[in-house]
Amino acid sequence: MLLRTNEGKTSSAVRCRRAPATLYLADMTIQEIQRLREAQPFEPFRILVADGRSYDVLHPEPVSQTGSGRLISIGKQDHFVTLDLLLVTGVERPLPRRNGRPRRR
Secondary structure (H helix, E strand, C coil), X not given: CEEECCCCCEEEEEECCCCCCEEEECCCCHHHHHHHHCXXXXXXXXXXXXXXXXXXXXXXXXXXXXXXXXXXXXXXXXXXXEEEHHHEXXXXXXXXXXXXXXXXX
């Protein structure tokens, strides 16, 4: 599957068979993160990184970016995480339910 970005570039994407809502982009852009963060109504999402870790974004407020847009930070309860967009491999949404129960809001 090919996706066209805002700049007119083409990036390849692979859909994960296990979780159909997971989209892995070869070139994750700050525009994609901004689009998810500014969506109305906001829908929580998970950022996946190259080393296998993931970071849940439950509210739009704790996500920020540098002026260049290459680095993003995600605020947590007692710390924050800074990620280089080159290491972001995908975004997953909606967040999977835990133990089959609906997410608490």
